[in-house]
Amino acid sequence: MVDVVTLAGSPAPRSTTAVLLEHSKAVLERHSLVVKSMSVRDIPPEELIGQAQFSPAVRHYTQLIRQAGALIVATPIYKDTYAELLRAWLNLLPAGVLRNTLVLPIITGSSARTEAQIYADLAARFRQLGAKHIIPSLFAAEQQIQLTATKSQPRIHRHLEERLGLALDTIAQQLGVLPLAAVA
Template identity: 40%
Template sequence: MGEIVVLSGSPSAASRSDSVLRYMGDLLIQKHFTVSHLSVRDLPYEDLFTGNWESPAIRDIALMIRNASGVIVGSPVYKGAYSGVLKALLDVLPRDVLQHTPVLPVMTGGSASHLLAIEYTLKPVLATLKGHNLKGLYLLDDQIDKHRNNPIIEDAILERTEKQLYYFADLVKGTVVWN
C-alpha cells in the first residue's frame, strides 16, 4: 500500500483542521495505508521565515512529500485564504514536489462565505507544485468537535468526507483512474 503524507497548515496546536486531518489519517490506516503526519509547527520557524529551502528539515519534508503516493493538505481559513505559515512552507518546497501525486485539499472555516478559498487559494498553489488536485473538502467550524475521536459531528458531512477520502485512497492504490 502507498505512503500518504498528511500536511497540516494550522499554526495552532489544538485546531479543528488538525483534528479532521488526524481522523482522516486514522481512516486511511484502517485501510492499510502508511500515514505520516507533518505540521508546519514541526518546522524551524527560522527556515520558514527566511525561506531557507536548503535546510535539512525542509529537504527532509520535500523528500517525504516527493516519495508519497498521495498527499492531503489541510488548513484553516485565515482572511479568505490558507494559513500564511503553510504558504511559507509551500514557497520553499521544490516547484515539482507534487508531480504526478494525487492531492486532497481540506480547509476548515467559520462560515460558508469562505467556501471558495479552497478553489481560489489552496488548489492553485498545489497545482503550481504539479499536484493532481481532487475536488477537496471544506468543513465549517460548527460541524467539527475537535475533542472527539471522530471530530465530524454531522452525518452528511462525515459521509461526504469519507466518500472523498476513499476516492482519494482508490486513486493512490491505482484502482480508479482520474476523471
C-alpha cells in the same frame, strides 16, 4: 515507503484541521496505507521566514512528499485567506514536487463564503508545484467538529464524515486499494 502525507496548516497544536487529519489518517491506516503526518509547526520559524529551502527539515519533508502517492492539506480560513504559515511552508517546496501526487485540500472555517476562492488559490499553488490531480476541496464548518477538553475522540458531524469518507475513497482507489466504504 509513504502512501499518504497529511499537512496541518494551522499553527495551533489542537485544531479542527488537525482533528480532520487525525481522523483521515486513522481511516486510511485501516487499509494498510502508510500515512505520515506533518504540520507547519515542524519547520522552525527562522527557516520559514528565511525561506531556508535546503535546511535538513525542509529536505526531509520534501522527500516524504515526493515518495507519497497522495497529499492531504488542511488549512483554516483566516481573514478570507488560508494560513500564512502554510503559504510560507508551501513556498519552500521545489517545483515539480507534486508531479505524481494526488492532492486533497481540506478547508475549515466558520463560513463557506470564501471557500471557492481559497480552493482556487491553493489549487493554483499546487499546480505550480506540479500537481495534475487535485480533488475538489472539502469545506468543513467549524461547528461540524466538536473538540473536547481532553484528547478523547472529538465528534465529527455525520454529513462531514460522509463527505470526507468519499474524498478518502477517491484517494484509496487512486492508490490501488478497495474503496473504504466497500471494506466497512
